[in-house]
Amino acid sequence: MSVTTEQAVSFDDTETRSDQMNSTIEEWVKDLATDVDEAVSSAEFQEWLDVQSRFHDYSHRNTLLIKLQCPEASRVAGYNTWRNEFDRHVQEGESAIWIWAPIITKQCPECENSPSYHENSDCEYDETPPEEWPKGLVGFKPASVFDISQTEGEPLPDLETEATGDLGELVPALLESADQLDIEPQIVPPEKWSYGEAKGVCKQRCPMTMHPRVEVKDRENQADLAGTFIHEYAHALLHFDVEDETERSKRELEAEAVAYVVGRYFELDMSGSVFYLAAWTDDDADVITERLGRISNTAQELIDTLDQELERLPKAKAD
Secondary structure (H helix, E strand, C coil), X not given: CCCCCCCCCCCCCCCCHHHHHHHHHHHHHHHHXXXXXXXXXXXXXXXXXXXXXXXXXXXXXXXXXXXXXXXXXXXXXXXHHHHHHHCEEXXXXXXXXXXXXXXXXXXXXXXXXXHHHHHCCCCCCCCCCHHHCXXXXXXEEEEEEEEHHHEEECCCCCCCCCCECCCCCHHHHHHHHHHHHCCEEEEECHHHCCCCCCCEEEEEECCCCCCEEEEEECCCCHHHHHHHHHHHHHHHHHCCCXXXXXXXXXXXXXXXXXXXXXXXXCCCEXXXXXXXXXXXXXXXXXHHHHCHHHHHHHHHHHHHHHHHHHHHHHHHHHC
């Protein structure tokens, strides 16, 4: 897979600045869509996708149980699944995470009980013998699972999605520009982070200002921290209070495309956006260009605001 080479671009402070930005952003978004298409068909992505398909999609109830018992859980599977499917082994002394597993067995067509419960019930159904009954859900039983952090062995394939580069004063500029954008930002220490694998969130309003609150998990890679901030700022500007779950993947595409464009403008290596978006596209990267207007307008707003803040920051330091 080839990733588009990123080059520094500046827009003149003239009447044509907006047109220049719009044209360049359009080219970059098309580059991104092309690279995402290539990523989806790459061997690296297909290997990662195969591994993801082997993990269960847990019910809301079981997801809550997992998070209550192991808040940092990210990849969960049973003891034998880890051993047989992934060649990993639960480490000695680890405590199981308990969930409810469905019991699927022969089921009486009338009372919907299993054969053993049917025999002790008042149900008089006898049209077909139990061995001919269809299978169905008859109840739940406790089952033990373990998070990947409780196991050791062969590593799982991973996708490199982190941004890199020399970000200069971009993080301070993002924090200082929040007032102008009506956003409340916060960098949260890793030990206080409560959102699992997520790098950032935009889920609540600040009770004081009622502005969208953006929280990002602090990390050593400050370029990636900046990329996450831009992604969440895009959510705040484009999607806050939008509840339609059917639009979720398209919202992620828009936010990450904005992060890619803005990060690229500030000379960050945003090639990791390609794999991030590949995981959200459902093999349809065309939606990125379909939403070009929303992506372009939001990217332009962030670039203009950050440019102004970066010009002001050196003066503020000097004062």
